Amino acid sequence: MEFTTQLLYPHDQALLAIMIFVIMLGMGASLTPDDFRAVIRKPRGVFIGFLSQFGLMPLIAFSLATVLNFPPAFAIALILIGSLPGGTTSNMFTYFARGSVALSISMTTASTIMALFMMPILLKVYTGGFTAQISASLQATGTEADFVIPTMNIISSLILVLVPVAMGMFIRQKWRDWAKTAEDTAGFVGILVILYLILTAFIRHGHLFLQTPVGVYIGAVGLGLAGFFFGYWFSRLLGVYPLFQRAISLETGIQNGPVSFAIILLSFQEPVQSQMIWLAILYSTFIVITSSVITLRYRKNGRRDWNIYKNTSIHNRLFGEQYKTQYPKGFLPKRLLNDPSQGTQPGQKRF
Amino acid sequence: MKHRIKAENLAILYQKAAEKFGEMPAFAIRESALKWVPVSYASLYDQGLNLATGLIELGVKARDHVGLFGDNRFEWILSDYGVQICGAADVPRGRDVSDDELFYIIDHAGIEVTFVETEELQNRVLKLRSRLPALREIILLDPKTKAQPGVKTLQEVCDLGAALRETGDKRAEEHIAGIKPDDLFTLIYTSGTTGTPKGVMLTHSNMVSQVINLPGYHNCTDRVLSVLPIWHIFERVIEMYTLSFGGCTYYSSILTLGEDMRNVEPTFMASAPRLWEKLHERIKKGIKTSHPVRQILFHIAYFLARQYKNSEYFISDKYLKMKHQPTWKHALMLPLHVLRWIIVLPWYGFFNAAVLERIRLGAGGSLKATISGGGALPIHIDKFFNYVGIPVLEGYGMTETSPVISVRSIENLVVGTVGPPIPETKVRIVDTETGELLYPNSNLPYNGVAQRGEIWVRGPQVMKGYYRDPELTQLTFSDGWLRTGDIGIITHNNCLKILGRSKSTIVLSSGENVEPEPIEMRLQQSQFIDQCMIVGQDKKFLSALIVPGIQEFKQAGFREETIEELVSNPIANKIIREEIKKLTSQSNGFKRYEQLRDFRILPVTFEVGTELTNLYKIKRHVVEKKFSHVIDELFNNGSSQNN
Structure with missing residues (x-):
């Protein structure tokens, strides 16, 4: 499938950029240096989470993309999302799912830093076949370029999104009240922007919803669900207690959506960029619904x-x-x- | 229900709880904010047996009355245990008891052995001793106070019992076996809102039925924060209920409540409306002083919660249903409410998680439910807590019914009512004038639902009678039904709604009957009015006595430091006049004869013990007597001032 029009207009991109900034600022505002120390003090849970986040999740993404026969750009986007670190959304869901918020926060901090090393490696390992497909189709149309994953760009985008996180942490140290406000606002802004993108996509490119293969929908929904499922049982297998199981499960399934937007916008070009963004929007939308349902279930159980x-x-x-x-x-x-x-x-x- | 212990009497409840919950904490006593001392079920029961043996040795017999004067502390509970294991009944009263009452109670109840909590109480009882020939033993609770000659300490009596039990004394166990369901476990003297103290006889079976019939799902991981006076029946039923499921009661106080709520993170709490009012005030203040963006977020969240909950109440038929709803109307409204519910749900979900949870954290964050009782909960406070997601279960009862008659449950949470009557309890509504049965009455529309009248009760929780007062007992009962003296109706979804107290009804000279409580509650919504009382019995119109909120006046820029100085401030008077006018206008649903013609600012606040009962109800006769000069002046000048 080809996208004939550009998915995002410049002002949408600006809006996304603001959203990324606000959310990452909010994430920073919820963190303290103590959270980093906690990772070192109690490394066991974080280590299991790490295995689940960077071991299981990219593998799930790769398997889904292969099994569901994803178009290559969607496949790369899915694997990219699968390799992302966790965000603050998972902390909130963990709180309501009666999971260990402390572990969730530790995992978020650890994975955000580890992503700098892990993401390039994971993308290299899993996306080889799909980039070759894109290169082949590019050459068929007469372009002379090879399609490669822009590793350095990805790393610099990751570093760039860490800037508002650091700012948020600074605000937290200096002005507690503002930090709380930033935290509360972030989630709200995130939901508003995602809703806006979905609605405008629906109005402007209604055909997109029909054009998108069913398999892609299944993949976008299934990535999160599979992450919850395997995260839960993998940690159970290692003898982790329910409280921490729930945290690891949610942290595995819920990825840091805004970071994926930042990477896609800053590191990829057309013709793949629009398709990748579209998948990121789909994932971000469905994950809110699936994690709400899972959270209610965990909360009860x-x-x-x-x-x-x-x-x-x-x-x-x-x-x-x-x-x-x-x-x-x-x-x-x-x-x-x-x-x-x-x-x-x-x-x-x-x- | 699964986890609740069922026992034939309270002593067996204590015994079974000790067997089942053993080393779990039953009570926790605060030493400092983060230092509490737990007392386990097993140890409490063991100490109870020691004390009981000691008491038996001192000559306490089954069915004796033992005095128990003091306020919340661990030794109080221990004494309660000890007395009931003996098969005797305790006669409790708080530290604020007056000398006259103290003498009256000890004399009237025929008390031979009494516990006193403090040095001050000890000295007061000793002073009265010469006039009380029957009083043999005085036992001092406070371990830090020195006992006067002729007074034993609690420790001495416990040690005495412990020594005897070591030698094989089994008298305490024998006494437990001898308790009959109809025996008293307590004899509570209430002064209530009127008259001389009356001794309410409550039996083991009264209390046991309450423990079984209260709604709720708790187990031994529950934490109950307690702030009510320990000897009050409302507190005692919550305590016994907590013992039955193995929870731990944490003794807090009004002063440390906020801190204790955050540290203990209670899952269950019971209190008088006054406490919820204070908590509501504090939360509101917290919001007002928070960051402007967060204030806006809160208002959005609260708005959404209101929409969401109101639709939920409608869909589940849990709204205040005073009138019958025609089927067509319901059918018309239902899809609209379902639609609103669905539209609001995702937004409510988000704001509930992000904003309202912070409010709930202010109350510890773990509250599954709270019970309000002992007075009417103002509707706006009721709504506030239920909207933000702290379920308030308002209950209704009186000491004479040990005390719960009806209470909302989580499944049956109809805001504005006091819920359906609890199991095994029957309620009647009877016309106050004619004595005609209004509910249940098949000759009236809807079997008498929504008919207004006096509430009559029959059930296993109803007292045996007033001690040594058969005449009063006879007056209170009618064909085996207890006449509560409260006015209420049954709503269309089978909940009881209390409308006022027939004894406080004001009859104007025009013959109109006015319930003062709704007007008073309305007035108290004003930030400038702290407390108030409506007067006007046999007069042409109503007027009010107002205790102003001095803090609010200060915040509004007034320089007066005390209420006394405010009394004559014309601007303050003007503000209050406008507040009254605004709040009780006819557009707010008040009838013409319910309008207040005039008011006076009182120079003092109403205090517990003098003008207020322990549950913050106004003792109307006391206020009327104390401020009779103000009232007289109010009605003599009132008309001229208004012309």
């Missing part, structure tokens, strides 16, 4: 172990660190039974 976790940690807060809550016989679920921390630590060692 997680009530029991969350209540135990909460009560145990409040007992320790008020009665002293040494206090050990002795729940009545048969009350604790089996998995928490032999755990001295009653689920307040990421899980027993199995490897």
